[in-house]
Amino acid sequence: MSNDLVINSTQNGCRIALLKNKNLVEFHYDESGDQFTVGDIYLGTVKKVVPGLNAAFIDIGYEKDAFLHYLDLGPKVSSLNKFTKLVQRRRNVSGKLDRFKIEPDINKLGKINQVLTKNQQILVQVVKEPISTKGPRLSCELSIAGRYLILVPFANGVSISKKIPDSRERKRLERLLSSIKPANFGIIIRTVADGKEVAALDRDLRNLLKNWHDGVKKLRTAKPRDKVIGEMNRASSILRDVLNESFDSIVTDDAKIHKEVKDFIDKIAPEKSKIVKKYNGKSKLFENYGIEKQMKSLFGQTVSVAGGGYLVIEHTEALHVIDVNSGNKSNAETDQETTALTVNLHAAREIARQLRLRDMGGIIVIDFIDMRKAENKKMLFKKIKEFMKDDRSKFTVLPLTKFGLMQITRQRVRPELTISTQETCPTCQGSGKINASILVSDQVEENLQHLLKKQNEKHITVAVHPFLYAYFTKGLISERMKWLFKYNKWVGVEQDSSLAITEFKFLNKEGDIIQLETA
Numbered sequence: 001m002s003n004d005l006v007i008n009s010t011q012n013g014c015r016i017a018l019l020k021n022k023n024l025v026e027f028h029y030d031e032s033g034d035q036f037t038v039g040d041i042y043l044g045t046v047k048k049v050v051p052g053l054n055a056a057f058i059d060i061g062y063e064k065d066a067f068l069h070y071l072d073l074g075p076k077v078s079s080l081n082k083f084t085k086l087v088q089r090r091r092n093v094s095g096k097l098d099r100f101k102i103e104p105d106i107n108k109l110g111k112i113n114q115v116l117t118k119n120q121q122i123l124v125q126v127v128k129e130p131i132s133t134k135g136p137r138l139s140c141e142l143s144i145a146g147r148y149l150i151l152v153p154f155a156n157g158v159s160i161s162k163k164i165p166d167s168r169e170r171k172r173l174e175r176l177l178s179s180i181k182p183a184n185f186g187i188i189i190r191t192v193a194d195g196k197e198v199a200a201l202d203r204d205l206r207n208l209l210k211n212w213h214d215g216v217k218k219l220r221t222a223k224p225r226d227k228v229i230g231e232m233n234r235a236s237s238i239l240r241d242v243l244n245e246s247f248d249s250i251v252t253d254d255a256k257i258h259k260e261v262k263d264f265i266d267k268i269a270p271e272k273s274k275i276v277k278k279y280n281g282k283s284k285l286f287e288n289y290g291i292e293k294q295m296k297s298l299f300g301q302t303v304s305v306a307g308g309g310y311l312v313i314e315h316t317e318a319l320h321v322i323d324v325n326s327g328n329k330s331n332a333e334t335d336q337e338t339t340a341l342t343v344n345l346h347a348a349r350e351i352a353r354q355l356r357l358r359d360m361g362g363i364i365v366i367d368f369i370d371m372r373k374a375e376n377k378k379m380l381f382k383k384i385k386e387f388m389k390d391d392r393s394k395f396t397v398l399p400l401t402k403f404g405l406m407q408i409t410r411q412r413v414r415p416e417l418t419i420s421t422q423e424t425c426p427t428c429q430g431s432g433k434i435n436a437s438i439l440v441s442d443q444v445e446e447n448l449q450h451l452l453k454k455q456n457e458k459h460i461t462v463a464v465h466p467f468l469y470a471y472f473t474k475g476l477i478s479e480r481m482k483w484l485f486k487y488n489k490w491v492g493v494e495q496d497s498s499l500a501i502t503e504f505k506f507l508n509k510e511g512d513i514i515q516l517e518t519a
Contacts, residue, residue: 002019002020002021002022002248003018003019003020003247003248004018004019004022004247004248004249004250004251004289005017005018005019005238005239005247005249005250005251006019006251006252006285006286006289006291007250007251007252007253007254007257007261008252008253008284008285008286009252009253009254009256009257013029013030014029014030014252014254014257015027015028015029015030015286016028016029016030016238017286017289017291018238019289019291022289022290023294023353024291024294024295024298024357025353025356025357025390026238026356026357027295027357028238035129036060036061036062036066036126036129036130036136037126037129037230038126038127038128038129039125039126039144039145039237040125040126040227040229040230041123041124041125041126041142041215041227041228041229041230042060042061042123042124042125042126042225042226042227042228043084043121043122043123043219043222043223043224043225043226043228044058044059044060044066044121044122044123044124044138044224044225045058045059045119045120045121045122045224045225046058046116046117046118046119046120046121046122047059047065047118048065048118049112049113049116049117049118050112051111051112051113053069054069054070054111054112055067055068055069055070055112056068056112056116057135058122058124058138059224059225060124060126060136060138060225061225062130062135062136063135064130064133064134064135065135066124066126066135066136066137066138067134067135067136067137067138068124068137068138068139068140069112070110070111070112070115072127072137072138072139072140072141073106073112073115073139073140073141074139074140074141075105075106075108076102076103076105076141076154076155077106077115077140078103078104078105078106078115079100079102079103079154080122080123080140080142080153080154081115081120081122082103083097083100083154084121084122084123084219087216087219087220088121088219088220088222090220093216094213094216095209095212095213095215095216095217096182097153097154097182097183097184097185098182098183098184100184102154102184121224122140123140123142123219123228124138124139124140125138125139125140125141125142125143126138127139128412131412132317142154143188144208144211144212144229145240146204146205146207146208146240147190147192147204147240147268147269148189148190148192148193148196148200148201148204149177149187149188149189149190149193149201149204149205149208150187150188150190150208151185151186151187151205151208151209151211151212152185152186152187152188153184153185153186153212154184154185154186155184155185155186156183156184156185156186157186157187158174158177158178158181158186158187158189159186159187159188159189160173160174160188160189161188161189161190161191161193163191164189164191164193164194166194169194169195173189173193173194173201174189176198176201177189177201177205180198180201180202180205181205182209185209187205204268207267211229212229214229215228215229236260236261236264239261239264239265239268240264240268247272247275248275249275249277250265250275250276250277251277251278251279251285251289252277252278252279252285253278253279253285255278258276258277258278261276262276282492282494283494283495284494284496287494287495287496287497292496292497292498293497296497298354298357299357299358301313301314303350303354305324305327305343305346305347305350306346306349306350307342307343307346308326308327308343309324309325309326309327309343309346309347310325310327311323311324311325311347311350311351311354312325313354315360318362318363319362319363319364319365320360320362320363320364320365321364321365321366321367322351322354322364322365322366322367323367324343324344324347324366324367324368324369325369326339326340326343326369337371337372337373337376339369340368340369340370340371340376341371341376341379341380343369344368344369344371344380345379345380345383347368348368348380348383348384348387349383349387351366351384351387352384352387352388352391353387355388355391355395355408355410356388356390356391356393359393359412360410360412361393361410361411361412362409362410362412363407363408363409364407364408364409364410365405365406365407366405366406366407366408367404367405368380368400368404368405368406369404370404371400371404377399377400378399380400380406381397381399381400381406384397384406385397391410393410393411393412394410394411395408395409395410395411396408396409396410440468440501440502440504441468441471441472441479443504444462444464444468444472444504447504447506447516448460448462448483448487448491448506449487450516451506451514451516452487452489453487454517455514455516455517457506457508457514458489458509459492459508459509460489460491460492460506460507460508460514461491461492461493461494461506461507461508462491462492462493462494462504462505462506462507463494463495463496463499463504463505463506463507464493464494464495464496464499464503464504465495465496465497465499465500465501465502465503465504466495466497467501468501468504469493469494469495472493473493480493494507
């Protein structure tokens with residue numbers, strides 16, 4: 001099994017694709033600019049306390065106030081508030097908490113107005129990004145995530161991931177971290193820490209403590225809405241969470257991102273430094289890895305499933321509904337029950353992939369093909385949990401109901417990703433009438449002649465739909481070869497499946513679009 005991370009730089013940020021055995025399993029779009037990313041810690045201001053909801057609305061700079069419920073304050077919020085005030089008053093308070101007196105825990109059944117008041121400044125952490133019409137969701141239980149550990153200020157315990165099953169390893173890690181962690185800091189040991197040496201764990205802990213100390217320094221002069229501790233960019237956070245021995249390559253087409261990723265890998269896993277590569281190919285990065293084509297086929301309302309079946313995915317405000325259909329698979333097996341089981345198992349694998357790929361959250365209801373045998377229903381229930389084991393989001397799967405429905409709840413911390421797979425005709429703009437598409441080759445020829453003869457452009461590359469690419473490049477004496485004889489200049493041709501069949505663009509040596517000058 002191979003894992004590849006492909007990072008494509010765009011004008012507004014970068015597109016990040018995680019491939020498993022060349023198949024797209026995660027896709028993220030990391031926009032540049034001010035984003036309210038999960039893990040970011042802000043100095044917020046209490047705008048409104050709502051006793052009826054037992055919650056408060058906090059201003060952290062988003063257009064809508066963020067939501068903070070009493071249960072998300074955490075038991076140590078009194079210590080956090082006390083520490084925040086001391087630092088802001090510029091008392092001689094450092095990031096070390098060994099001399100800081102921890103306040104008593106707040107009452108679990110208390111009220112929000114007993115802890116917060118209007119216009120109070122408070123340190124908060126984003127736990128859910130703005131989704132739909134809602135602002136960010138916040139927590140006061142601060143935590144700073146690293147490669148192997150999570151640092152929790154104002155706590156004292158050592159917790160271990162339940163996914164580390166070996167009792168001897170759990171005791172080793174607990175004993176080890178208890179001996180090196182600073183006073184009044186809690187530690188959560190992540191699954192990837194299993195079997196790691198003390199040097200790697202200690203290095204990770206030092207990095208986390210440095211982030212905390214830097215944040216405390218920033219807090220001294222911070223103003224309301226300021227970000228005190230920022231989560232790393234999306235690409236680095238994915239690497240931190242999923243990087244393991246099965247990773248074969250991390251490829252990017254941007255020099256700056258290449259340096260950032262390489263520096264990050266050198267810090268968290270120096271032995272993996274060689275897998276970070278800079279892409280210098282002629283075709284576009286996502287085109288080269290077949291990602292553009294996969295995105296077009298995977299984000300539609302209907303998704304094909306191995307073996308001939310297909311899924312119909314509907315999104316509503318309340319929940320997501322997935323209908324499983326057998327398609328042309330119905331005649332491939334000996335009986336109806338075997339057909340239903342085969343299609344359902346193929347569908348379960350694709351559904352697990354779709355949930356992760358689209359980052360679907362909330363309630364998901366799946367209408368599988370009806371099966372009569374109890375053992376087949378149990379097998380399907382077991383398999384879908386197995387297919388979802390690599391999902392980093394928290395989820396719960398319930399067994400099939402008597403109506404053949406399966407219910408899944410899945411945590412969503414960022415807006416669901418939707419990509420339009422329906423194209424508006426660039427010529428008719430949806431009217432249903434276009435000029436003859438065969439004329440597009442003539443239009444390319446006319447524009448090319450204008451660029452070479454009138455604008456005297458050099459090093460031209462024309463990007464076209466794959467069908468046009470074949471037309472211009474195939475054959476012993478191809479159209480591209482004729483251009484060479486006619487203009488005495490070599491014209492590059494690259495295929496771009498994101499373009500419609502009647503679309504094309506001319507690029508210069510740097511990859512920028514060449515505009516046609518009009519008289």
